[in-house]
Amino acid sequence: PATLMPSSTATATATVCIPSYTFASGTGAIVPGTVDIGNHCDDCNTLISLPFPVTFYGLTFNSANIGANGYLQFIGNITAFSNTCLPTSPFSTAVLPFWDDLRTDGAGGAAGIFTSITGTAPNRIFNIEWRACIHPPSGACTGVDTQFEVRLYESGSQVDFVYGLLTAPTSDGSSATVGVQRDTTPHFTQFSCDTPSLSTGLHVTFNLDSCGTPVASATTTPVTATSTGIPTSTPSTATLTSTRTGTAIVTNTTTAVPNLTPTGTFISTSTATPTSAATHTLVATTTGTSVVSSTATSEPVGTATRTPTNTSTQVATPSSIVTGTVTTQPPTLTVSTATQVVATHTPTGAPTAVTATIAPTGTPSVCNMSFADVPPGNTFYPAVTCLACRHIVGGYPCGGAGEPCDAEGTPYYRPGDTVSRGQIAKIAALAGGFSDDPGAPIYADVPSDAPFYRWINQLSRLHYMGGYSCGGPGEPCDAESRPYFRPNASATRGQITKIVANAAGFGEPVAGQTFEDVPPGSPYYLYVERLAARNVMGGYPCGGAGEACVPPENRPYFRPASLVTRGQAAKITGYAFFPQCSP
Secondary structure (H helix, E strand, O other), X not given: OOEEOOEEEEEEEEEOOOOOEEEEEEEOOOOOOOEEOOOOOEOOEEEEEEXXXXXXXXXXXXXXXXXXXXXXXXXXXXOOOOOOOOOOOOOOEEEEEEEOOEEOOEHHHOOEEEEEEEOOOOOOEXXXXXXXXXXXXXXXXXXXXXXXXXEEEOOOOOEEEEEEEEOOOOOOOOOOEEEEEOOOOOOEEEEEEOOOOOOOOEEEEEEEOOOOOOEEEEEEEEEOOOEEOOOOOOOEXXXXXXXXXXXXXXXXXXXXXXXXXXXXXXXXXXXXXXXOOEXXXXXXXXXXXXXXXXXXXXXXXXXXXXXXXXXXXXXXXXXXXXOOEEEOOOOOOOEEEEXXXXXXXXXOOOOOOOEEEEEEEEEEOOOOOOEOOEOOOOOOHHHHHHHHOOOOOOOEOOOOOOOOOOOOOOOEOOOOOEOEHHHHHXXXXXXXXXXXXXXXXXXXXOOOOOOOHHHXXXXXXXXXXXXXXXXXXXXXOOOOOOOEOOOOOEOEHHHHHHHHHHHOOXXXXXXXXXXXXXXXXXXXXXXXXXHHHOOOOOOEOOOOOXXXXXXXXXXXXXXXXXXXXXXXXXXXXXXXXXXXXXX
C-alpha cells in the first residue's frame, strides 16, 4: 500500500493595537456637583450607575467605583491610599485625577463627592466633583482644601480633569498620582506623579488616539509529500483547507500538520481564553469522492495543533484562511478540544469514498490536586481545592505522625491547624495578585530573608496589615524603633476579616449590625460587615456560654478574638477572591 506523509504549516498572526490617551493642558472651572453620592469617609469606595454608557480605552462601562482617595475605577474596587506612579498593580482600569491619602468626611458636612449632568443627549457630560481634604493627622476634615473634578463624555472617549480649590501644602500634586490606566499593562498615560503640577483653574483633557485597523495575516509553508510501498490506487491531488473564523485575542497562531494513514485520529488542542468560537474544516479529496471533514466549536486563543490521518497516494496542496475581529482579553482558562476522526479507505483500481465519524469534545483542564484529609464532601474541600489549584496554598508530605501515605502519596492539608499571621499575609497577597516591590523591611522581626517578608511588606505598605509597637516583652526597640509583626502568632477571626476585605478591595460603606459582639465602632466592624454581606463569613447562634441572646434581634456572635484554622482561612480567602469556587 502507498503511505502519504505530507505536512504543512499554516500560521495566522493577529496584530493588535490598543489605543493610548494623550493629554493637553488648559484652564477651566469646576461645574459644581448637585447630587451627593453618599461618599463621606476615610478610604472607602461608592459604586454608582453612570447616566449613560461611557467609553474608556475602547471599552464601554455602565457603572464605576468612586473612591474617597481621588480615583474612579471602571474595573476593580481597591481602596489604596498610598499612591505609586503608573502603571500600578493595585488598580486595573481606572481614572486617577488626584490619587492621594484623602478624606471626604467632616468639614461640617461640606466634604464629599457630588455629581451633575450638563448638556443634552447624545452629547451629555457627567461631572464628578470631589470636595475633600488631605488626610489630617487625626479625625475627619476640618475644611475642604482639595477640590477637583472628572468629566466623562457621552459621545467619544474624552476624559477631563479640572482643579478648583487647592490650599493644602500638598494639594499641588506633590504627593499624588494623576493619570489614566487600562489594566496593569503598558497602556497608561500619566500626567504627573509626586510632582507639584496642579493649580487652581488647571484643566487637563485626555483624548484617545486612533491606531488604525488591526491586521490579520496568514502564511503557509507546504512540504512535499513522499510515498513508500506499491500504490494500488491512482495518484491524485488532495487539497487541505483550514478555515478559522471568530475572535482572535492579541496573537493567534494556528499550525496544521496533516499526516495521512488508513485509520487515525484527528486531535485539536488549544490553550485559550474562552472568549470566541472557532470553526475548523478539513477537506481532503482524491480522484473520485473522498472527503474527511470535521467541525469543532471551541474557544481557542494561542496555538492549535491538528494531526489528521487517512490513507491515499496524493500530493498535498495546503492553504489557510484566517479571518476575525481582534480584541484583547487576559487569558483565564485552558481549554482542550479533541475531535476523533475514524476513517476507512480501501484503495482498489478505482477510488473509494472515505467515511468519517466526528465526535468533538471540549473539556476545561481539570486540576487534580487533592489532600488526604480534605476529601470531596469535606466542608473545606471547594475552597482548599480552589486555592491549591491556583498555587496559593499547599500541604504537607504524607508519612508524618498520624498521616499515613496512600498508594498515590497524597499530601495532607491539616485544615484544623491554626493559621499564622505570616501565612495569612501570603495567602491574601497571592490571592490578590499583588506584585509590588516589598521595599525595605518595615518590621524588626521580618527581615528581608524571612519566609513571609514579601507578602507582609506588600500588604503593610498598602495599610492592609499592621504591627505592634516595639518595647514590649522580648521586643526591644532598634535604632529606628520599628514595630513588630509577630509573623508566627496565630491570626484571629477579626484580623483575617480586615486583611482579606482590604486585600480584596471591599471598601463600600456599611450600615446596621449583623453580630452581637461586633457593634458599630468596634475595630473590625467595617470588615466583618463587608464579608458577611457577601456570605464569606458567618457567625454562631446566640445562647451559648457567655453569648446571651439579646431580643428582639437575637443576633448571632462572630467571636472576633477566636483563632482561625487553615481550613477556615482557605474558605474565607477563597470565597472572597474567587466567588465561583463557592459551592
